Amino acid sequence: MSGNKPASKVWIAKCGSYSLEYLRQAVDNILSPILEKADLKEKHILLKPNMLSARTPEKAVTTNPVFVEAVIAFFQDRGSHVAVGDSPAGALHGVERVWDQTGIAEVCRKRGVELVNFEASGWTECRVGDRSYQLARCIFDFDRIVNLAKAKTHVLTILTGCVKNTFGCVPGFMKSRLHLENPSPGAMSKALVDIFTIVKPWVNLLDAIIAMEGQGPSSGNPKHLGFIAASHDGVALDAVFAKAVGIDPLVVPTTSEAYKRGLGEADLAKIRIEGTSIQAIRPASFAIPSNWKFRLVPRFMSRFVSRFFWVRPQINANCTLCGRCEEICPAGAILRTHERMTVQDENCLSCLCCHEICPSDAIDLRRGWLARLIG
Numbered sequence: 001m002s003g004n005k006p007a008s009k010v011w012i013a014k015c016g017s018y019s020l021e022y023l024r025q026a027v028d029n030i031l032s033p034i035l036e037k038a039d040l041k042e043k044h045i046l047l048k049p050n051m052l053s054a055r056t057p058e059k060a061v062t063t064n065p066v067f068v069e070a071v072i073a074f075f076q077d078r079g080s081h082v083a084v085g086d087s088p089a090g091a092l093h094g095v096e097r098v099w100d101q102t103g104i105a106e107v108c109r110k111r112g113v114e115l116v117n118f119e120a121s122g123w124t125e126c127r128v129g130d131r132s133y134q135l136a137r138c139i140f141d142f143d144r145i146v147n148l149a150k151a152k153t154h155v156l157t158i159l160t161g162c163v164k165n166t167f168g169c170v171p172g173f174m175k176s177r178l179h180l181e182n183p184s185p186g187a188m189s190k191a192l193v194d195i196f197t198i199v200k201p202w203v204n205l206l207d208a209i210i211a212m213e214g215q216g217p218s219s220g221n222p223k224h225l226g227f228i229a230a231s232h233d234g235v236a237l238d239a240v241f242a243k244a245v246g247i248d249p250l251v252v253p254t255t256s257e258a259y260k261r262g263l264g265e266a267d268l269a270k271i272r273i274e275g276t277s278i279q280a281i282r283p284a285s286f287a288i289p290s291n292w293k294f295r296l297v298p299r300f301m302s303r304f305v306s307r308f309f310w311v312r313p314q315i316n317a318n319c320t321l322c323g324r325c326e327e328i329c330p331a332g333a334i335l336r337t338h339e340r341m342t343v344q345d346e347n348c349l350s351c352l353c354c355h356e357i358c359p360s361d362a363i364d365l366r367r368g369w370l371a372r373l374i375g
């Protein structure tokens, strides 16, 4: 970022559990200093959690509903009109099921908050340079967008936090199209950063009380990190998350791309941490997706070894032949043959859209032998 800009600040609060009383206090501690001068009365605020798929909160796939409720309460207490929205995988088959399973519907009912259906609102064409994107039209009806990201690993982008969370503003199948057009992590990260620049979240919050490690974003393991954080600068917040779990922020392609474009700070020396220190939230260990470990290999060998580091879906016996994976697959890599669904490895982009959408836990993730060996 330019040397003339004020330092980015990230507020961190330790939080041991999803107790509403505790979380309301913690959210107040990190949001009040950021928004102390903001006039929130009568403002229309859209909260954008991560509602990736229809999983219950303890799976750590989605932003926890109690965290969402604490943020709703913060804005309602200050006179704002709050709504909540996201476009999950499988939204076209009924977004209501995702709202219910994630627990977000219940907290919205309790707080009298509207859940916005991004699919039903239509879309608006937006351009970044010579690239165009379709985003849910309704997001532009709000005064402010508040990003409520979930701290997770991601097999495509190593971590997913604030920058990647705005991808959910792209409705339904348009997300699959972007995966097809941008098959590599670098190309996809450029598209994700483009979308982040369009959505322009006003404030970013990260739910890292129970994060996800391993094969995220939907097949990893819950990991207790015990903190929440907030910043106007979503790039800086992602950089702090990366540093806390032992990853160089610039290895995360969405963070490095956004930093290169001057959209936020990723140099830890230039980020001011308020509240709790990074050292105090650092876990003893944190597992990254196994396919990313080939980054540790010298560049001249990476082309060769990457053949053995893949992560691909495999359909198991739970499959009910509902066809949703086949429908969403951007590469046409899932075929129905003799009443069986199979993945054609040679066409698979490893985007994991199929894994996110499957309602029956019928898709396992297979790893190449070197990825399994390294763990």
Ligand code: SF4
Pocket: 315, 318, 319, 320, 321, 322, 323, 324, 325, 326, 341, 357, 358, 359, 360, 361, 362, 363
């Ligand atoms: S793998 Fe899952 S999404 Fe695909 S057809 Fe089977 S049950 Fe449906």
Ligand code: SF4
Pocket: 313, 328, 329, 330, 331, 332, 333, 334, 343, 347, 348, 349, 350, 351, 352, 353, 354, 355
């Ligand atoms: S099979 Fe699954 S992971 Fe592979 S391209 Fe299709 S949706 Fe993506």
